[in-house]
Structures are given as structure tokens and as C-alpha cells.
Amino acid sequence: MKGFILMVLGVGHLYEAFGVSHSMTYFYTTSSEVPNFPEFVVVGMVDGVQMVHYDSNSKRMVPKQDWMNKRTNTQYWESQTATALVSQETFKTDVDILKQRFNQSGGVHILQYMYGCTWDDETGQTGGFRQHGYDGEDFLVYDMKTFTWIAPKQQAEITLRKWNRDQSGLAFRQNYLTQECIVWLKRYLDYGKSTLMRTVPPSVSLLQKTPSSPVTCHATGFYPSGVMVVWQKNGQDHHEDVEHGETLHNDDGTFQKSTHLTVTPEEWKNNKYQCVVQVTGIKEDFIKVLIESEIQTNRGDPAPNFVPIIGGVVALLLVVVVVVLGVVIWKKKSKKGFVPASTSDTDSENSGKGAQKI
Template sequence: MGVLRRRPPLILGAAAHLLLLLDCACSTSHSLRYFETAMSEPGQGLPQFIIVGYVDDQQFVQYDSDTKEVQPRIPWIRKVEKEDPQYWHRNTQNSQGHELAFRLSLQNLLNRYNQSGGIHTYQKTYGCELRSDGLKGGYRQFGYDGRDFITFDKETLTWTAAEMEAQVTKRKWDADLAGNQYKKQYLEEECIEWLQKYLDYGKETLLRTEAPVVKVTRKADYDGLETLVCQVHGFYPKEIEANWVKDGEVWQEGTLRGLVAPNSDGTYYLLLSVQIDPEERERFRCRVEHDSLEKPLDVAWEKEPVNLGLILGAILGVVAAILLVSGIIIIFIRSK
């Protein structure tokens, strides 16, 4: 089933956040993730209900309560129509059903929390992952007002309540053994099949590789030390391994590492730094490993070369300006 899933404008809790930011070291993993959000009232121009689907970090479909239909968000998903002409109609009907069910669930939660008025949100996120080591992962989680509410454990076929108000839901859903078995089967089989299909449709972008550009800069610190900053940018896919090495060995002391973040062109960038004694600068390298590279890159700080052409141009410019001013002064004196 290619039912549309979602990404809300809000975030669930810490567990979901970790799932979204999952980074694997080299060798690519791929994921199919869906997010949906229902809001008790319209707010800030957002629809009251929205469903968004992602393959890796590319949004490919969306449904919302304003349009009332599933719509493509990237060209390659149009390929599905050739072998599945009912794809858009079927998913639109399913999504409309999800919208109705979600609105009813949100109203039940408002009553359970004894709330009236204000904007409240009910969210769901689920999906699957093909990991670089061949293992398959999957998750299904709900949140209320930005907090974890209840999470599915597909290994035990049970639900974990994150709040007291979720205990009622847990007892009801734990008793639905057939429904839980289907959810496990969907995450481990059906979702993976759709992920593989989408990867094939979008292979020109989803399965491409672009090599990172690596540059090391430095800045002096107040205490006589200095910080080397390794800028790694323009790479795809997202999975990358980057470390500071000293004399060829991985070095952790005094290091900071940012998150892998997206660029506007669909590639990624990463920054990592290390604080060092300037006298040991030549012993440090930024080592980068990526699927696009045949072997690791070891990049050291290099002094910017002197641009003789630029300096000569500046000198000639100054000389020309002096001659021009001198000429003007002479003409002025002679005219007296």
C-alpha cells in the first residue's frame, strides 16, 4: 500500500527527533517516513490537518485539509502513474479517512485532558529504514501538544504510554493483537517494498553521489591556543564520517562537531573544530570518508597563497592615482 504519510510543522518528542536526525557512518541508509498533524483550530495560515511523506530527506507527497487531495511534491514520483494509475485516487481516499479519524481522536484527547479553547495538536509519525548493514528498522509514534504520547513496540506488539492520559489508549490498542501484527508487517515488509520502489523512481537524485569539498581554516584564541575548523560541504548522500586526526590517529580532545545539515541545492554540509597548540598545527588533519571517495581525504590547514597579481594591481592603482593627482596639481599651478 502506498498510503501517504506525514511531516507536521511541529516536532514530536525526543525519540522522534532522534529518528529524524539519524546519521549513519558511511555506506548509505535509506528511509521512508510519514508525518501527520491535526490542529484543534486553524492557526498561522496552517491547514488544520496535514500529511507529508519523505524519502530520505526529500518530500515527495503532501495532503492537507485545504486541498483535500494527495499531491506530488517532486517530479520523479509521477513515474508511479505508469504502473499504478489509481495511486493518487487511492491515496487521496485513504488520506481523507485519516483526516476524519484524526479529528475525532483529537477531540477525544481534548476531553481526556479536560481542555477547551486554544490550539492543540495531535501528531503521528511512522516509517521504515533500510540500513547500510542490511538490517531493517521501523517505528510508529504519536504525540500530543508536542510531547510524546504513545509509541508502538513492534518486537513485543505492545504500546508504551508516555503520559498517564495515554494509559486508556494503551489498554485498548494492546488488546488488538491482529491490528498490531499488521502494523509490524507493514513496517517490516510493505513499507520496505514501497521504499525500494520509490528509490528506483528517484534513483537519479536519491542514489547519486557528490564528493565533499573540504577546507581547513584557523583562528587565534585568547589563551594562546588556536582553533582549526574543518568545513565539509557539497556532499551527497548524507552519511559521512569526518574526524580530526593527530599523527594519523583519531583525536577527540578539544573537538566539537556540528550536525550534518542540508544546503539549498540538496547536498549537505558539516563543520567540526579542534582547539590546539599552534606549535602542533602541522600534526593535525581533517579526515573525511564518504561513499563518493575512493579513499579517505586527509586535509591540513594551508596558508593562503600570496596573490602577486592582485598586489601588483593594487600598487599600479596607487601609482596611477598619485600620478593623476600630481598632474592635476601641476595644471592648477600653471593656470595661476
């Protein structure tokens, strides 16, 4: 089981192998009786970068990146907003229906919807994903092999039968995930290519608080987010007493990741330990050999000077969603100018097939 929070911040990692895979993901969150939090929120992301945002307080879909604002027009945002408004009402009704099915009355309840697609720009391989979660558990999952719905919960059986009988709805969703979503993903990659397709090498440091503390290999300032940070012992990958941290956002849009090695000074002085960092799109390996002169420490300082800082819009979203959702856990990642072939990239087109009622 992977946390929903991890999906939000995973910047494509749940659907992206280490390589050149790209992803577009939408997250819908509908909440009931959560104080100081919008009842309905939509977050759209490309390669883990938030590009659009909607909530029930503002009732407007808005760009979160300059390249989205520059490469789209009023028609696009009006269409996106209209789609979100329809989904907002549908999902609000769905929460009431689910309360009845689960014999619930008041209290905090969360309905979540996640969908999107992936594309590997080297192999051309594509994929899709779509699922609903309710109060921290899978409710409905879309099977990309059969293009039908699966119901992990008995309370979802009614919806399962209804949705799987809707042949036009199934066809719409299959076409969206296998065709249209990929078109929009490539389009957004083109819109933001100066940002999304760039490569920035990491700065790698070895950090240690005290001689008995784990040695941290800290890579920061790299882009894109695909990264491997591994420890090697005498030229071989070393996994014993190694703890891997998550990939986190920096304020400037780059990323950071730390991997911690627990080893005694005697052990690393008698063997060759080194940290190897590999970043997607960069052929060069970045290596730091574990020797005393390479270790940065804050021994004697009142406050560490190398504590990673999580910043940026998505990190703020993490804090908000962690507080609100708490235990919510899920399994599972063109031409210049606006292209008017379709005015919305979501799966809630004018046919209404995206905002199916539970």
C-alpha cells in the same frame, strides 16, 4: 531525547548508521489553534528526501520529486489523497479527545505521528518504527520486539488497552512494518535511483574568522547524506574541544556539514592536525591538513563569504515547524512504471487499520 525537528531533517540519520541503510518515513502533524498553519500536514520522505506532501488547505497529496511524478499514475495519487483525508478527520477528532483527557480547553496543541522502516542493502537487515507524540511528549510507542503498544503517559492507557486488544490491528501493523513498508521503500529507491542512489564527493574547506577563533572543517556538496567529519591529531582521532554541527541541506539537493576545532595556532603548528571526511558509498577519504595556506578566512571583510546557507524544501519546512512546534521534542529514523499490487504505501490501507482512533 531527540528533537522532532531533527527527525524531519535527519534524512535518515536517526535510523541510519553510517553505511548503506535506507529509510522511508512519514510524519503526520495535527495542530489546534495554530494561526497561518494547516491543521493537518503529511510529509513522506525516502532517505531524507521529501517525496510527497499533503495538507488540509490543498486537500491533495502531491509529488515533491520529478521521479515520483513520472513513475506513478492517477490511481496512486487518488488513493494517497483519500487515505490522507480519512487520517485528517481521525486525527482532528483525536486532538479533541486528548484535550479532554488532559483537562485542556483552548490554546495551541500538537498531535504528531511518525512511522516508517529501514533497510540495509548490504546486510539485508530491516527495521521499523512507529510512535505518537502529544504536546511535545511521547504518548504511544510501538514496540518492534513484541509488536504491541507501550504507553509512556497515564492518559494513553485507555488507547493502549483498546489497541492491544485489537489483534487484527496488531497483525496489520506488524505486517506493514516488517513486509509492505520494505517493499515500498525498495520501490521508491528504484523510482528515484538516479537521484537517491547517486554518490557525489564533497568539497572540503578549512575556515577561520580570526586567529583565535575555532577552525571549521566544512564539507559541502556531497551525496548521500551519510557523512563523518572528524579531526585527527598526529594520526589519531581527536575529540577534545571539537564541536560537531548537524548535516544540512543545500539548495541543489546535496548536503553540508561542519565540525569545529578549538586549538591555538601554536598547538596546531607543533602537531599534525587534519580533517578527515568520509561519505557513504565513497571509498575515498577526503583530507585537509591544518596548515596556514589551507585556511580560508574573511578577516577584514564586512560579511563572511563562507557562511553555510540552508536551502531547499526541507529547510523551509524546518523553519515553519520550528516556529509552530517550538518545544516539541521526541525520542526517536522493481519494474518500470506504476505497480498496481497496492495503491498506497501508507499504513492506512482500505482496512482502516492505519487511522486508528485514539
